[in-house]
Amino acid sequence: MENVTILGAGSWGTALANVLAENGHNTLLWTHRIDQANEINEQHTNDKYLPNVQLPSQLTATANLQEALNHSDVIVVAVPTKAIQEVCHSLMTFLNDKKLFVHVSKGIDPDTLKRISEMLRENLSPDVIKEIVVLSGPSHAEEVVLHHPTTITAACGNLEMAEKVQDLFMNQYFRVYTNEDVIGVELGGALKNVIALAAGVSDGLNYGDNAKAALITRGLAEITRLGVKMGGNPFTFAGLTGMGDLIATCTSVHSRNWRAGNMLGKGMKLDEVLENIGMVVEGVRTTKAAYQLSQEYDVPMPLTTALYNVLFNGKEPKEAVDELMIRMKKREIDIL
Numbered sequence: 001m002e003n004v005t006i007l008g009a010g011s012w013g014t015a016l017a018n019v020l021a022e023n024g025h026n027t028l029l030w031t032h033r034i035d036q037a038n039e040i041n042e043q044h045t046n047d048k049y050l051p052n053v054q055l056p057s058q059l060t061a062t063a064n065l066q067e068a069l070n071h072s073d074v075i076v077v078a079v080p081t082k083a084i085q086e087v088c089h090s091l092m093t094f095l096n097d098k099k100l101f102v103h104v105s106k107g108i109d110p111d112t113l114k115r116i117s118e119m120l121r122e123n124l125s126p127d128v129i130k131e132i133v134v135l136s137g138p139s140h141a142e143e144v145v146l147h148h149p150t151t152i153t154a155a156c157g158n159l160e161m162a163e164k165v166q167d168l169f170m171n172q173y174f175r176v177y178t179n180e181d182v183i184g185v186e187l188g189g190a191l192k193n194v195i196a197l198a199a200g201v202s203d204g205l206n207y208g209d210n211a212k213a214a215l216i217t218r219g220l221a222e223i224t225r226l227g228v229k230m231g232g233n234p235f236t237f238a239g240l241t242g243m244g245d246l247i248a249t250c251t252s253v254h255s256r257n258w259r260a261g262n263m264l265g266k267g268m269k270l271d272e273v274l275e276n277i278g279m280v281v282e283g284v285r286t287t288k289a290a291y292q293l294s295q296e297y298d299v300p301m302p303l304t305t306a307l308y309n310v311l312f313n314g315k316e317p318k319e320a321v322d323e324l325m326i327r328m329k330k331r332e333i334d335i336l
Contacts, residue, residue: 001025002168003072007087009036009061010279011049012104013078015141019174021059029061030068037061049279053145066094073130074168075099077120080280081107084116088123098130102154102165106136106189106245107282108289113296115186131161134182135169136189137240138248140255147173153240154178155185177240184232188223188241191304193283194290195219196249196257198307201317203258204265211321215303216250222301226290229297257283264310265317287311302327 002025006017009031020027031037040046040061044054062068069075069091079087084105101124103116114122117132137152144150154169154176156162162178170176179185195215202211223246224237236242249255260281263273274281291308294301306324309315 002074004074004076004168005030005068005072006076006078007068008078009040009046010078011141014046014050014055015144016076016078016104017059018055018145019169019171021056023168023171025168027059028068028071029059030065031061031063034063037063050141050145065090069094073099075101077101077103078105081105081109081116081282081285082280084119085123088120092125095128098128100130100161100164101132102135103132104135106193107286108190110285110288110292113289113293115183117182117186131156131158133161133165134185135165136185136245138244140248140252142254144174149173151175151177151240153185155180155182157182179236181233181236183230184227184236185241187227187230187232188237189245190286191223191226191290192245192249193257194287194304194307195223195246196255197261197283197287198303199250200258200261201265201310204262205317205321212250216246219303220246222303226293226297226299226301229299256281260284270311284311
């Protein structure tokens, strides 16, 4: 049994806490909301994020950050990308020894264009980081808590630390592989949200299966182009955090990014969509970051560019799709 702390009691943080508690680990879930911590401790539910789910009685929560950090040498960071910097600054108030950090969020900061592991290293002192492991893959929280078979990847340049995280989480319904390609795993997990938004737009326009298949396939092509240019392994993008995560987020109503895109395709404006979803839609911020990265690395990303224009330049979704279809002819397979 290990002591493990999870920072962030949204749907994914809670689902992972559920996995760890069921695996027999002494798991403490931190939330900045006292009422949410009380609900988890007293009613063993987290209805806002996982309605109709009964959490294990041994899973406990706290709104006290110092208590959460003192609980464990393994810290799972499950807060949205936009909160990473603020949370890191809060952590530095209380941390005085090295911890193993596991981050499970999927995004890129649009202001600095940093991946999350880079943000953690930049905002935490090296004196408090034992190692950083990325845990990512096709994994809807709503299905994990129902014990539906799920397979993800633990990525770290230090394979021993990746294997430690593998051992913490793996069980009969939650299978964990290891990978040393941190760049590829982070980029695949973040950039697939952009394509999931686009897939939702396509479905909102009622364009059907042909269009969605094209979006997923060509989306993977542009994710891979950028990922390889940034140092990722091309084979990673054909794996769980590339193609696997694309399939899950582009085809499921569980996906906030797909749902947001679907509303956009039906004619809603971005502000209305985000208010309607009520939770963080990582793909919106990531689209801005991905567009900037495509410019910086001189990588053609036509789907990302089209979605960027819809989200931030007021282009109508149908007009953006029409422009994609009449681009100059080209070969399908890129030489990486």
